Amino acid sequence: xxxxxxxxxxxxxxxxxxxxxxxxxxxxxxxxxxxxxxxxxxxxxxxxxxxxxxxxxxxxxxxxxxxxxxxxxxxxxxxxxxxxxxxxxxxxxxxxxxxxxxxxxxxxxxxxxxxxxxxxxxxxxxxxxxxxxxxxxxxxxxxxxxxxxxxxxxxxxxxxxxxxxxxxxxxxxxxxxxxxxxxxxxxxxxxxxxxxxxxxxxxxxxxxxxxxxxxxxxxxxxxxxxxxxxxxxxxxxxxxxxxxxxxxxxxxxxxxxxxxxxxxxxxxxxxxxxxxxxxxxxxxxxxxxxxxxxxxxxxxxxxxxxxxxxxxxxxxxxxxxxxxxxxxxxxxxxxxxxxxxxxxxxxxxxxxxxxxxxxxxxxxxxxxxxxxxxxxxxxxxxxxxxxxxxxxxxxxxxxxxxxxxxxxxxxxxxxxxxxxxxxxxxxxxxxxxxxxxxxxxxxxxxxxxxxxxxxxxxxxxxxxxxxxxxxxxxxxxxxxxxxxxxxxxxxxxxxxxxxxxxxxxxxxxxxxxxxxxxxxxxxxxxxxxxxxxxxxxxxxxxxxxxxxxxxxxxxxxxxxxxxxxxxxxxxxxxxxxxxxxxxxxxxxxxxxxxxxxxxxxx
Amino acid sequence: xxxxxxxxxxxxxxxxxxxxxxxxxxxxxxxxxxxxxxxxxxxxxxxxxxxxxxxxxxxxxxxxxxxxxxxxxxxxxxxxxxxxxxxxxxxxxxxxxxxxxxxxxxxxxxxxxxxxxxxxxxxxxxxxxxxxxxxxxxxxxxxxxxxxxxxxxxxxxxxxxxxxxxxxxxxxxxxxxxxxxxxxxxxxxxxxxxxxxxxxxxxxxxxxxxxxxxxxxxx
Numbered sequence: 001x002x003x004x005x006x007x008x009x010x011x012x013x014x015x016x017x018x019x020x021x022x023x024x025x026x027x028x029x030x031x032x033x034x035x036x037x038x039x040x041x042x043x044x045x046x047x048x049x050x051x052x053x054x055x056x057x058x059x060x061x062x063x064x065x066x067x068x069x070x071x072x073x074x075x076x077x078x079x080x081x082x083x084x085x086x087x088x089x090x091x092x093x094x095x096x097x098x099x100x101x102x103x104x105x106x107x108x109x110x111x112x113x114x115x116x117x118x119x120x121x122x123x124x125x126x127x128x129x130x131x132x133x134x135x136x137x138x139x140x141x142x143x144x145x146x147x148x149x150x151x152x153x154x155x156x157x158x159x160x161x162x163x164x165x166x167x168x169x170x171x172x173x174x175x176x177x178x179x180x181x182x183x184x185x186x187x188x189x190x191x192x193x194x195x196x197x198x199x200x201x202x203x204x205x206x207x208x209x210x211x212x213x214x215x216x217x218x219x220x221x222x223x224x225x226x227x228x229x230x231x232x233x234x235x236x237x238x239x240x241x242x243x244x245x246x247x248x249x250x251x252x253x254x255x256x257x258x259x260x261x262x263x264x265x266x267x268x269x270x271x272x273x274x275x276x277x278x279x280x281x282x283x284x285x286x287x288x289x290x291x292x293x294x295x296x297x298x299x300x301x302x303x304x305x306x307x308x309x310x311x312x313x314x315x316x317x318x319x320x321x322x323x324x325x326x327x328x329x330x331x332x333x334x335x336x337x338x339x340x341x342x343x344x345x346x347x348x349x350x351x352x353x354x355x356x357x358x359x360x361x362x363x364x365x366x367x368x369x370x371x372x373x374x375x376x377x378x379x380x381x382x383x384x385x386x387x388x389x390x391x392x393x394x395x396x397x398x399x400x401x402x403x404x405x406x407x408x409x410x411x412x413x414x415x416x417x418x419x420x421x422x423x424x425x426x427x428x429x430x431x432x433x434x435x436x437x438x439x440x441x442x443x444x445x446x447x448x449x450x451x452x453x454x455x456x457x458x459x460x461x462x463x464x465x466x467x468x469x470x471x472x473x474x475x476x477x478x479x480x481x482x483x484x485x486x487x488x489x490x491x492x493x494x495x496x497x498x499x500x501x502x503x504x505x506x507x508x509x510x511x512x513x514x515x516x517x518x519x520x521x522x523x524x525x526x527x528x529x530x531x532x533x534x535x536x537x538x539x540x541x542x543x544x545x546x547x548x549x550x551x552x553x554x555x556x557x558x559x560x561x562x563x564x565x566x567x568x569x570x571x572x573x574x575x576x577x578x579x580x581x582x583x584x585x586x587x588x589x590x591x592x593x594x595x596x597x598x599x600x601x602x
Numbered sequence: 603x604x605x606x607x608x609x610x611x612x613x614x615x616x617x618x619x620x621x622x623x624x625x626x627x628x629x630x631x632x633x634x635x636x637x638x639x640x641x642x643x644x645x646x647x648x649x650x651x652x653x654x655x656x657x658x659x660x661x662x663x664x665x666x667x668x669x670x671x672x673x674x675x676x677x678x679x680x681x682x683x684x685x686x687x688x689x690x691x692x693x694x695x696x697x698x699x700x701x702x703x704x705x706x707x708x709x710x711x712x713x714x715x716x717x718x719x720x721x722x723x724x725x726x727x728x729x730x731x732x733x734x735x736x737x738x739x740x741x742x743x744x745x746x747x748x749x750x751x752x753x754x755x756x757x758x759x760x761x762x763x764x765x766x767x768x769x770x771x772x773x774x775x776x777x778x779x780x781x782x783x784x785x786x787x788x789x790x791x792x793x794x795x796x797x798x799x800x801x802x803x804x805x806x807x808x809x810x811x812x813x814x815x816x817x818x819x820x821x
Contacts, residue, residue, distance in 0.1 A: 014657040014688065021660060024675065028623060111792055116621055120791045121697050125726040129694060 018144050032117040042109045059084035061105055078107030302405035302428045304328040304366070306343065306390055309421035310414060312383065319376040319383060321345055323359050323390075324421050325369035332394030332402040341368050341404055345390045347376050347383075361395045386411050392426060403429060444593035446499070446549060446565040447482040452540070452583045475537065475583070477503065477545075479530040481515050484549055484593065487562050496552040497562065501530040504546070505539035517552050540580050544568045549593060563593030620664050620673040624784055625695050626777070629717055630702035631710035632681030635736040638767035639702065640678045643777055648768055655680040657688045667781055674777070693724035697787075698731070698780045703751075705735040705764065706743040711751070718758050728791070730783045731760045734776055739766040 057066045059073055060081030066073040073082045081104060089108035103111060114120050307324035323343045331339045342361040355376065362368035378386070391406035405426025453476055481499050499515040515528035530547070545567040567576050567589070579587045628636045637655050641647050644661040660677045677696065679689040693699075701717050703710040714733065721729055733755040735746060748764060755762035761779065765772035 010656045017657070017659050021675075024662065114792060115788060118623055118697075120788050121726075124728055124787075124791050125694070128727050 015144065022141065022144060035113050035117055039109050039113045043106055057082075059087055061087035076102075076104040076107055078103045078111070301330075302426050303330045304392075304405060305423045305425045306392060306405075306407055307421050307423050308390060308409070309419060310388075310409075310411075311419045312380070312416050314380065314416075317377055317379055319347070319378055321357070321374045321376070321388065321390075322421065323370045323372050323374065325367065325371070326392055326426075327367050327423075329366040329368070329392060329404050329426075331366065332396075332404060338364070338394075338396075339366050339404075340364065340395045341366070341392050342395055343370060343390060343392050345374060345388060347378065348387045348389050384412050390424070391429075444484070444486040444563050446484045446547060446563070446591045446593050447588070448547070448565075448591065449480040449482055449586050449588050450567075450579045451478045451586045452476070452535075452579055453478065454583065475535040475540065477530075477532040477535060477540075479513075479515075479532075479545070479547070481528045481530070482588070484562075487549065487593070498528060498550055498552055499530065500548045500550060501532070502546045502548075503532045503535075504544045505535070506542050507539055509539065511535070543580075547591070565591035565593050567591065620671040622670060622788075623673045623675060624697050624781060625675045625677065626698045626700065626780060627677045627679060627692060627696035628700045628702060629679050629689070629720070630681055630700075631704070631707070631713050634681065634702045634704040634707065634710045635767050636681065636700075636702050637678050639700070639734070639736060639765070639773060640676055642767040642770055642773045644676065646770075648770075650768070654682065657685045658692060665778070665781065667778060668785065672781055674781070676777075690720060690724045693721060694726070696725060696729070698784045699725070699729060700732050700734055700776065700780065701760065702734045702736050703746065704737050705746045705751075706737055706740050708745050711735075711746040711754075714754060715758075718760075728787050730780060730787060731758070732776055732780050732783075733758070733760040733762045734772075735762075735764040737766060737768070738764040738771060739769040 057068075058064060059066060060076075060079070060083055062084060064084055064086075066082065066084055071084060073084045075081065076083045076088075083104040087105050088102040089105055090102040102108075114123075304327055306326050309322040309324065311320040311322070312318070313320070323345075326341060326343070329339055329341055331337055332341075333339075340361050340363045343359040345357050347355040357374035357376070359370045359372045359374070362370070376383075388409040388411055389406060390409065392404040394402040394404055396402075406429055407424040407426055409424065454474055479501060484497065487497070496517045498517045501513045501515070503511045503513075505511065511532045511534070513530040513532055515530050517528065535543075546564060547566075548564040549562040551562050576589075579585075628640060630636055632654065633652060637653070637659075638648060640661055641649075644663045655678055658677060658679050660675055662673065662675050664671055664673045666672075677692055679685070679692070699721055701714060701721070703714055705711075718731070721731060733751065735748070735751050738744075751764070752762050761783070763772050763776045763779070765776055767773060
């Protein structure tokens with residue numbers, strides 16, 4: 001018989017016992033809790049306490065007056081109060097009612113609870129082992145805790161190890177056998193850690209801190225043990241990503257020279273953090289207004305013009321933008337004839353928040369007059385390289401802002417002597433001129449990391465949805481969603497983003513997968529991923545991977561699409577084919593997100 | 603010993619109809635019959651086959667004793683050394699111990715001293731221990747005489763029983779005696795603590811009559 005298997009069974013048996021014990025203790029705790037509640041009630045009813053003044057000649061419990069000779073009461077052995085004969089418990093007959101035999105009702109109840117709850121034992125025991133942590137925090141509890149912690153880990157392996165290309169060790173290559181043995185091993189690790197744990201406890205029984213530290217170590221050590229076995233901790237993953245980044249980056253650069261540029265902007269954003277989902281999209285303050293390009297496409301044509309005057313003071317390095325006003329603006333709400341316009345300008349070399357200036361809001365007019373001066377402190381050489389982007393927006397209190405038009409003024413062409421106001425026609429939103437250099441940043445991108453590897457058909461950790469794995473090939477395509485940037489954020493975007501993937505294979509078969517949600521700002525150790533199982537090499541020859549980014553909204557029932565990306569074996573060229581041809585290697589892609597969803601095949 | 607009847611059929615651990623809960627630990631060398639002893643007591647069953655206990659196990663039994671319903675959680679431990687770290691962790695929660703040896707096994711008797719030391723180390727100061735020589739039905743194979751055991755138990759301050767799980771000799775008595783002495787300890791503990799807790803003021807009534815010595819569990 002396999003020894004390790006036997007040990008696993010042993011562990012399981014012990015943990016079952018501990019679980020049973022825990023149930024028993026839970027019931028017992030409930031019983032004790034109720035008992036103590038009752039005691040409180042009894043105490044409350046027995047009104048006289050040490051703190052309250054009372055006349056000597058009444059019963060401390062029932063407040064009945066006590067006589068001098070008849071029914072004079074006597075002092076309770078427990079609480080030293082004078083108690084009438086009715087409020088005594090214990091003592092069998094009046095003849096033997098000596099002081100030691102009875103207690104008043106409250107003392108009796110207190111004593112009773114201490115007996116019944118086993119508190120007497122805990123008190124006695126505390127003389128030798130001072131109560132350190134929670135009274136009920138027993139060894140079994142700790143073991144169960146550490147076990148459950150471990151079992152969580154072992155049931156859901158957190159992430160595929162990206163740099164391990166050996167098929168047996170990599171997640172996608174998890175064979176049935178390796179799965180069981182690793183589980184066995186993890187449980188063994190638990191035992192190792194918890195036996196050492198107990199050893200430590202018994203050695204340092206009186207040391208609270210040591211005890212707690214030990215408990216921490218149990219979790220940690222088991223996790224570490226696990227990590228070395230199979231998986232990678234967060235830091236490891238980051239490290240590994242850095243490791244692979246160098247390789248894949250250079251290769252991507254290499255490929256992109258040969259292939260068409262579509263969809264690849266290698267290296268540009270590699271410095272972004274892993275959890276960069278949405279973090280680059282717009283600026284914090286008015287992200288809604290900056291990147292609201294989706295709405296402007298469908299909006300009515302932009303009309304009107306903006307009157308500006310520019311003035312630069314060489315001595316103070318100060319650019320003054322005088323916003324005179326606008327004319328013939330379109331209504332933000334054409335039906336209600338509403339328009340509360342204001343002007344916002346950016347001095348665009350970058351989209352830094354600092355360069356934003358806004359005028360006040362003029363209410364209910366399409367010909368607002370501002371005459372406001374907005375200033376920038378900027379050196380002249382820098383100014384020459386900048387573009388002034390002035391946009392007009394409709395402001396309403398609750399709803400999102402409405403874009404009314406904008407104009408771009410390249411300052412390179414501006415002669416500094418020209419300080420009179422000029423009228424600039426407003427046009428619909430457009431990317432900056434190539435000189436501005438900000439076009440690249442505008443583009444919404446999805447950053448993914450792909451690997452093709454063999455898969456285990458009976459893998460219990462398959463996360464695919466609605467797939468018939470068995471009947472097809474034995475390859476798995478793993479797509480880790482590293483992040484997205486410049487997503488078209490709207491005012492009510494929840495920023496809980498997930499990705500739906502659809503892999504269309506050569507024979508027309510489609511395989512779907514959906515990633516977990518990636519919340520903004522969460523440094524998840526478990527990046528969302530898509531898994532496509534049961535693929536054969538033949539099918540993959542000219543497959544198309546379409547990934548749609550969705551905004552998981554809490555308030556509305558339907559999730560909202562944010563954009564789609566496409567990996568087409570026929571179009572994108574070499575890198576994607578390389579993924580398909582060289583299994584077990586990770587490749588990074590930055591894919592442009594397109595708002596058009598019609599390309600998606602379902 | 604007060605007359606008492608153990609009530610059977612109250613084994614459900616979820617039963618809350620009881621007054622106290624005592625935790626008892628059975629320890630001793632491997633194969634002295636700890637598990638058999640427990641099974642005889644809790645289930646009134648016996649199997650001659652030897653199955654080594656894995657780590658720890660427990661059974662729950664509710665008995666009726668001194669007008670109180672007492673729920674016993676009896677922990678059965680593995681005698682094997684390799685489980686020692688687990689078993690010793692449970693010493694601390696136990697109010698009483700049954701230290702068992704096999705009368706046909708000299709080693710198990712020689713280890714009694716060590717087990718007693720373990721109890722001293724890992725358990726509370728008032729731990730109640732009963733020394734039990736099991737397998738007294740196998741008198742023809744006996745290697746540990748009752749006198750030697752009695753001497754040792756006197757030396758250690760434990761009470762002593764010879765018992766047989768197989769023939770159901772002294773099994774119930776052992777547990778009941780242990781419950782009784784735990785009860786005694788309990789009332790001692792309560793009487794000692796009471797004045798300290800409540801700050802007794804010595805009234806005239808108290809000095810009139812000396813407290814009669816307590817003879818039984820004052821539950």
